[in-house]
Amino acid sequence: MAFNLLQSVTDHLDDGLMGQISGLAGINKNQTSSALTSMLPTLIGGLIKKGSTNEGAGALLDLVTKGGHNGGLLDNLGDILGGDKSKGLMDSGNGLLSSIFGGNLGSIMNILGKVTGLTRGSSGSLMGLLAPIVLNFVGKRIKNKALDAVGLKNMLSGQRDYVKGGIPADARGMLGFAADKSNERVAAAASTATETAKSGGGGILKFLLPLGLLAAAWYFFMGPGASKEDAAPAKTEQTTTTKATNTHTHADGTVHSGDHSHAGEATSKMKDAAGNAAGNAAGAVAGAAGTAKDAVEGAAGDAMDAAKGAGAEAKLMVNAAGDLVDETGKVHYKKGEFTIGEDGTFLDKDGNRIRIFLDKVKDAIKGAGDKLKGAGGKLKDGVKGAGDKLKGAGEKATDAVKGN
Numbered sequence: 001m002a003f004n005l006l007q008s009v010t011d012h013l014d015d016g017l018m019g020q021i022s023g024l025a026g027i028n029k030n031q032t033s034s035a036l037t038s039m040l041p042t043l044i045g046g047l048i049k050k051g052s053t054n055e056g057a058g059a060l061l062d063l064v065t066k067g068g069h070n071g072g073l074l075d076n077l078g079d080i081l082g083g084d085k086s087k088g089l090m091d092s093g094n095g096l097l098s099s100i101f102g103g104n105l106g107s108i109m110n111i112l113g114k115v116t117g118l119t120r121g122s123s124g125s126l127m128g129l130l131a132p133i134v135l136n137f138v139g140k141r142i143k144n145k146a147l148d149a150v151g152l153k154n155m156l157s158g159q160r161d162y163v164k165g166g167i168p169a170d171a172r173g174m175l176g177f178a179a180d181k182s183n184e185r186v187a188a189a190a191s192t193a194t195e196t197a198k199s200g201g202g203g204i205l206k207f208l209l210p211l212g213l214l215a216a217a218w219y220f221f222m223g224p225g226a227s228k229e230d231a232a233p234a235k236t237e238q239t240t241t242t243k244a245t246n247t248h249t250h251a252d253g254t255v256h257s258g259d260h261s262h263a264g265e266a267t268s269k270m271k272d273a274a275g276n277a278a279g280n281a282a283g284a285v286a287g288a289a290g291t292a293k294d295a296v297e298g299a300a301g302d303a304m305d306a307a308k309g310a311g312a313e314a315k316l317m318v319n320a321a322g323d324l325v326d327e328t329g330k331v332h333y334k335k336g337e338f339t340i341g342e343d344g345t346f347l348d349k350d351g352n353r354i355r356i357f358l359d360k361v362k363d364a365i366k367g368a369g370d371k372l373k374g375a376g377g378k379l380k381d382g383v384k385g386a387g388d389k390l391k392g393a394g395e396k397a398t399d400a401v402k403g404n
Contacts, residue, residue: 003155005044006162008137009130010036012074020081024090025125027118030344034315035116035126041166042112043127043134045175046100048156048163052176057153063099064139071140073132081129093128096135104174115168117315316346316354324354332356 013021013036015029022032051057063069073080073089080089101108113123142152164177172178315327322335324346338354339347346354 002158003141004162005134005137005141005159006040006166009040009134012077012133012137017078017081020078021126021129024081024086024129025122027122027126028344031116031118031122032126033345035112035118035123036130038115038166038168039112039123039127039130040134041163042108042168042171042175043100043130044159044163045167045171045177046108047134047138048159049174049176050100051153051156054149054153057156058149061142061147061149061152063096064135064142067096067135069132069135069139070143071136073136074140077133086129089132090125090128093131094124096131097127100131107174108171111168111170114170316356326356 018029018032022029025032027035047060049056051060080086097105109120109123109127112118112127113120116123118126138152141147141155145151145155147155160177164172167175167177316324316332317327319325319329319331323331324333324338325331333346333348333354337349339349341347341353348354
C-alpha cells in the first residue's frame with residue numbers, strides 16, 4: 001500500500017493526544033479537529049514544495065536528520081506534551097515552520113487563521129506543535145527506507161494527491177498547487193471526489209462512474225489535435241461514365257461524332273451535388289461535435305468548481321433544539337439522529353463521521369453526468385442530420401443523371 005503521510009499523522013493523534021494538544025493551544029478538541037483538516041495538509045504541502053528540487057530535498061534531508069527528527073518523538077509524545085518539554089517542542093516547531101515556508105510563513109499563518117477561525121496565538125501554537133510531529137514521521141520514513149535526497153523528493157511528490165484537497169485555496173499558489181490546466185480539470189475533479197470518498201465513507205463511490213465517462217468524453221474531444229474542425233468530410237466515389245461511341249445529329253442539323261457525350265455533363269452535375277452534400281454533412285458533424293464538446297467542457301467545469309468548493313468541510317454544531325446544524329443554521333440531522341464521538345466529532349447512526357460537504361460533491365458529479373448525457377444526444381442528432389443530408393444529396397445526383 002502506498003505511504004500516506006497525512007493519514008499516518010492523523011491516525012497517530014488519538015483522543016488523548018488531541019486533548020493535550022488542544023490544552024496547549026488553548027482551544028477545545030472540536031476546534032483542534034476542525035483546524036487540523038486544513039493545517040496538516042498545508043504543513044505537508046510546504047514540505048512537498050521545499051523538497052520539489054534536488055537542492056531543496058537535500059536541505060530538507062539535513063533539517064530532518066541533523067535535527068534528530070528520526071521518529072523517536074512519536075514513542076513518548078504524550079509524556080512530552082504533558083510535561084515541561086512541551087514549550088520547548090513548540091519553540092522548535094516554530095523554527096521548523098520558518099525553514100519549511102520561508103518568506104511565505106506570515107501569509108500562510110494569516111490564511112490558516114482566517115480558514116480555521118482561530119486567533120493568531122492559537123493557530124501559531126497548533127502549527128508549532130504539529131511541525132515536529134510531522135517531521136518525525138518523515139524522519140521515521142527516511143530511516144526505515146534509507147532514503148537519500150532523491151528518495152525523499154520522490155516520497156514527498158507522492159503525497160500531493162493526499163493533501164491538495166485540504167490546502168486552503170489562497171495558499172495553493174504559494175505551495176505549488178496552482179489550478180490545473182484546462183485539459184486536466186476533469187481528472188482533478190475525479191481525484192478530489194475520490195479522496196473525499198475515501199476519507200468520508202464509501203457511499204459516494206457509486207457516483208464516480210459518470211465522472212469517469214465525463215473524463216473519457218473530455219479526452220475524446222480535447223485530446224491531441226482535436227478541434228471543432230476535426231470532423232472528417234464524407235468520402236464520395238466519383239462515377240465514371242463511358243463516352244458514347246455513336247455519331248448522332250441534333251435537331252438543328254448539327255452532327256457530332258462518337259468522341260462527345262452529354263453523360264459528361266451529368267457526371268459533372270453529380271460530382272457537384274455529391275461534393276455539396278459532403279460539405280454539408282461534414283459541417284453538420286463538426287457542428288454537432290463542437291456542441292457536444294462545449295457541453296462536456298461546461299459539465300467538467302461545473303464538477304471541478306463544485307468539488308473544489310466542497311473541499312472545505314462545513315462546521316457543525318448543536319442548536320438549542322438539539323439538532324445538528326451548520327454555520328448557516330441549516331438543520332442536517334434532527335435530535336436523536338446523530339451522536340457525538342469520544343473525540344468530539346459528530347457521528348451518524350452507523351457510527352460514520354458526518355461530513356456535510358459530501359452532498360455537494362455528489363450533486364456536482366450527478367449534474368456533470370446529466371450534462372454529458374445531453375451532449376451525447378446532441379452529437380447523435382447531429383450525425384443523424386448529416387446522414388439525412390448525404391442521402392438527399394445522393395438523390396439529387398441521381399436526378400441530375402436522369403435529367404441528361
